[in-house]
Amino acid sequence: MQQQATLQIARPKSALLAIAMPVLTAVLLGAVIVYGVGFSHIAAAHNAAHDTRHSNVFPCH
């Protein structure tokens, strides 16, 4: 019944909880990757990704 009631309108708040963990973990993983490539202060990471940082308007140098 409850599931049918959600057909026409938005799903109940618990719907958000059902996907919160996988979705937030994915966002966190994405942020860590972008940080490592674009923002890390490690010199080798900066030099390897130098042109990518400039192209994406990540603050560089």
Next chain:
Amino acid sequence: MLFRRIVLCALFVGVLAGLLVSAVQHWQVIPIIAAAEVFEGSAEGAEAAEPAATMAHDHDHGAAHVHDEAAWEPEDGTERHVWTLIANVLTAIGFSLVLIAAITTWEHLRGGRVASARSGLVWGAAAWLCVFAAPSLGLPPEIPGTAAAALDARQTWWLIAVLCSATGLSVLAFVPGRLRWLGIALLALPYALGAPHIDGAFAAYSDEVARQMEVLTGQFAIATAISSAIEWLALGSLAGWAVARWVRPALATLGTPATARA
């Protein structure tokens, strides 16, 4: 299950978009960086120019300094292009993870088949506004050799600009009623705070070189705006398509009845 689908889709979408943007940049962004680096070298060669050029750099973090002689850097030519390609693909995968997570949440909360390549284009355009346009308004695209404010301050402002824009646009788009206009205030907040700036971006160079650097900076702003727009539109449409194709079935197994999708 859902997490694995999101990650696999992000890998697929990120690799494709990263390869595409690398090809585009190779043709229009990279030549401008190479030209700027010729001028950058001319300033470093001059004794008098060095203090002015490095003063603006963030010397508290010597290890991160671009002119650190001890640090590894790729050889110019193929090695450097390959590393740029890898960095572009990794960045695109990171962007895809966030974008696919957002589109997945949107599809799930709307409870319908809203994700598609077409709606993904709108997500991509919105993401370009948040991740490229919004920070660029305060910290314009910089060619190598540009003196700028301290790195930490700029990185912090960049993050504030991106987070405020993303939250502001989301509030405008999804919050019902008059509360949604709070989104405008969030969009304006980074500029009210103000981006960190210093005067004399090209003070280390002769007048003639400084003029050429300014011309290059203008070209660079247009080139990066175009290449990142292509990247984000590709990311958006591919992400929308991937969510519809591969994430939607995983969402359906979360306890949603089959009739909900009929």
